[in-house]
Amino acid sequence: MTPSSSFPTMAFIGGGNMASAIIGGLIAKGMPASQILVVEPWEEARASLRKNFGIVALPEASAALASAGLAVWAVKPQTFKDAAAASAEFTRHAVHLSIAAGITSDSIAAWLATDRIVRAMPNTPALVGKGITGLFARAAVTTNEKLLIEQVISTTGQFVWVKDESNLDAVTAISGSGPAYVFLFLEAMTQAGKDMGLPPEQAYQLAVATFQGGSELAARSSESPDVLRQRVTSKGGTTHAAIVHMQEHKVLEHFIDAMRAAEKRAQELAVEFGK
Numbered sequence: 001m002t003p004s005s006s007f008p009t010m011a012f013i014g015g016g017n018m019a020s021a022i023i024g025g026l027i028a029k030g031m032p033a034s035q036i037l038v039v040e041p042w043e044e045a046r047a048s049l050r051k052n053f054g055i056v057a058l059p060e061a062s063a064a065l066a067s068a069g070l071a072v073w074a075v076k077p078q079t080f081k082d083a084a085a086a087s088a089e090f091t092r093h094a095v096h097l098s099i100a101a102g103i104t105s106d107s108i109a110a111w112l113a114t115d116r117i118v119r120a121m122p123n124t125p126a127l128v129g130k131g132i133t134g135l136f137a138r139a140a141v142t143t144n145e146k147l148l149i150e151q152v153i154s155t156t157g158q159f160v161w162v163k164d165e166s167n168l169d170a171v172t173a174i175s176g177s178g179p180a181y182v183f184l185f186l187e188a189m190t191q192a193g194k195d196m197g198l199p200p201e202q203a204y205q206l207a208v209a210t211f212q213g214g215s216e217l218a219a220r221s222s223e224s225p226d227v228l229r230q231r232v233t234s235k236g237g238t239t240h241a242a243i244v245h246m247q248e249h250k251v252l253e254h255f256i257d258a259m260r261a262a263e264k265r266a267q268e269l270a271v272e273f274g275k
């Protein structure tokens with residue numbers, strides 16, 4: 001479904017990277033700019049929101065927010081509580097969508113004095129319509145409100161609903177932070193190609209196309225990544241040499257540990273900034 005004039009006005013609290021990705025998706029799918037308001041204290045960010053999307057960007061919360069049926073909380077976990085204190089009185093009638101990592105819906109419910117809260121964990125490929133978002137709704141959120149949020153999020157890519165709110169920390173560790181892991185691997189593959197004598201731009205092109213192609217193949221295949229991997233791995237060949245090296249150095253185990261560290265950090269953010 002395409003967002004249209006039947007959509008409620010949306011208020012974004014925080015107009016940084018992720019808010020811009022979601023707003024960009026909404027505008028690209030036909031949401032009228034006049035139905036989007038943003039509260040963004042940073043002048044430069046407000047100027048780019050106005051320039052890129054033609055939306056109204058306010059330096060601070062005001063009664064203008066009262067027209068919003070959906071409030072999207074796109075501030076850092078560290079600033080959520082202060083932002084909530086400034087905006088809560090104006091967003092009382094809205095359903096709330098938080099994209100902040102870690103901060104639990106119990107904290108948000110206490111700060112905003114409402115239970116109509118959905119938490120989302122998107123990722124930056126949302127910028128090109130290839131994002132994936134984990135969603136969790138509190139019991140007070142109606143089916144229609146969930147559908148509205150699905151329509152908003154689907155302008156940025158795929159979504160999945162998780163059963164338990166704590167699952168969002170795993171979503172954060174895997175797909176929320178995940179693009180950074182992909183970019184890190186792209187850097188490593190580009191560096192390796194350079195070290196082996198390839199021009200850097202060619203090494204980068206090879207690395208990016210390999211991630212795109214490998215992901216597309218996995219997405220379209222009915223076979224497991226394990227089987228797909230074995231098809232690349234000739235007996236006594238080059239891939240085997242690389243995989244054995246990774247196994248000997250426990251690369252996979254360390255990579256899994258890294259995602260556990262991200263999950264743990266999400267849990268810590270909830271405690272540090274959720275009070």
Ligand SMILES: NC(=O)c1ccc[n+]([C@@H]2O[C@H](COP(=O)([O-])OP(=O)(O)OC[C@H]3O[C@@H](n4cnc5c(N)ncnc54)[C@H](O)[C@@H]3O)[C@@H](O)[C@H]2O)c1
Binds near residue numbers: 018019099
């Ligand atoms: N960037 C990602 O990959 C990503 C992915 C998923 C979720 N998130 C979550 O999204 C949230 C925003 O992340 P981001 O990367 O867009 O950060 P960002 O720094 O780009 O954006 C946050 C914006 O909030 C503004 N802000 C600060 N105080 C404010 C206040 N009191 N009221 C309104 N706005 C205020 C800042 O000026 C800034 O522009 C975070 O909670 C993060 O956990 C980020």
